[in-house]
Amino acid sequence: MSPSTTRSPAKASGLDCRLAVLGADVRLTPHRREVFDVLAASTDHPTAYDILDRVKSRSPGMSLATVYNCLEHLTSHGLIKLVHLERGQSRYCANLHEHVHFHCETCGKVIDAHPNADFDPAKFWNLPAGTRVTRTDLAIHGTCQNCAAKS
Amino acid sequence: MSPSTTRSPAKASGLDCRLAVLGADVRLTPHRREVFDVLAASTDHPTAYDILDRVKSRSPGMSLATVYNCLEHLTSHGLIKLVHLERGQSRYCANLHEHVHFHCETCGKVIDAHPNADFDPAKFWNLPAGTRVTRTDLAIHGTCQNCAAKS
DNA sequence: TTTAGAATTAGAATGATTCTAACTGCATTG
DNA sequence: CAATGCAGTTAGAATCATTCTAATTCTAAA
Numbered sequence: 001m002s003p004s005t006t007r008s009p010a011k012a013s014g015l016d017c018r019l020a021v022l023g024a025d026v027r028l029t030p031h032r033r034e035v036f037d038v039l040a041a042s043t044d045h046p047t048a049y050d051i052l053d054r055v056k057s058r059s060p061g062m063s064l065a066t067v068y069n070c071l072e073h074l075t076s077h078g079l080i081k082l083v084h085l086e087r088g089q090s091r092y093c094a095n096l097h098e099h100v101h102f103h104c105e106t107c108g109k110v111i112d113a114h115p116n117a118d119f120d121p122a123k124f125w126n127l128p129a130g131t132r133v134t135r136t137d138l139a140i141h142g143t144c145q146n147c148a149a150k151s
Numbered sequence: 152m153s154p155s156t157t158r159s160p161a162k163a164s165g166l167d168c169r170l171a172v173l174g175a176d177v178r179l180t181p182h183r184r185e186v187f188d189v190l191a192a193s194t195d196h197p198t199a200y201d202i203l204d205r206v207k208s209r210s211p212g213m214s215l216a217t218v219y220n221c222l223e224h225l226t227s228h229g230l231i232k233l234v235h236l237e238r239g240q241s242r243y244c245a246n247l248h249e250h251v252h253f254h255c256e257t258c259g260k261v262i263d264a265h266p267n268a269d270f271d272p273a274k275f276w277n278l279p280a281g282t283r284v285t286r287t288d289l290a291i292h293g294t295c296q297n298c299a300a301k302s
Numbered sequence: 303t304t305t306a307g308a309a310t311t312a313g314a315a316t317g318a319t320t321c322t323a324a325c326t327g328c329a330t331t332g
Numbered sequence: 333c334a335a336t337g338c339a340g341t342t343a344g345a346a347t348c349a350t351t352c353t354a355a356t357t358c359t360a361a362a
Contacts, residue, residue: 029340048318063342068319084235087350089318100276105285113276122291125251125264130300133293134256140273142284149281180309199349214311219350238319240349 035070045091045110104144186221196242196261255295
């Protein structure tokens, strides 16, 4: 956990790789890389279990604990986002563009929705003077296109 | 759970009371009433455990299971709202006015923030045609006034 | 008063996540 | 090159919030 290690973090070996995201140079081990790749290739906001499933073809030995470790590392370094839509399993996404999550209460699907205008939610709400905002999470719940058509 | 009971719901006894909220006439047992009252008197978004604590002075025998049952009943009847801000315990609030939640990442406090203009968040986001929105949840994370002043 | 259904209870069960302790392997130091 | 140390990884235990189950109590209708 401590970033103040004497070990040089700059030297990359064959088992080590890096990823430059948003200007940050993040060191990725093979497992972290695979977890990230799975997430980057997914648009359905997989859970930790989903990710373990998808990673298993390439890394059959990976454990759930490692998936959680990797997700924690990637989240804390800003490469992915953690989404809480309801009680139960957390979901993850690699979409770093500003967006919100639409959650279909019928089929459980989660889709990203992007803003159609430059929009800062924090401006619309009366927060006490001196409040510092680091991030906002907007979740929209309802019925998706498909489920709405069926009913 | 079924609302289609033959039992007349209109007859109230000394141990039964009702509450008219938003036009709905909701039947409240003493325990449900106490849970609701505790929540209505709280502005700090208590968890189920917090509520059990606060209810205990009036109902020493109440169990956590009953608190959860009451919260479920009140939530499904629209008398209170369930808030998920992060992994861990859910929080509840009895503020039914349109508002969002500000969560201080330093002290953990949650405060309600009200809109300063008539505002529908769903309008700002590109949702597929045919999507039906039932509710939106906006959580703002950051540092509150007090914690910001200390740092 | 009998009976049925709803509410309540304690404790067990579940499910997601985190923790612990042991192990592996690379990389720096001697 | 060998020794040492630390990050990464692992399986499984532990924890925590919540839900379920079965038994009990209460209320109201027949």
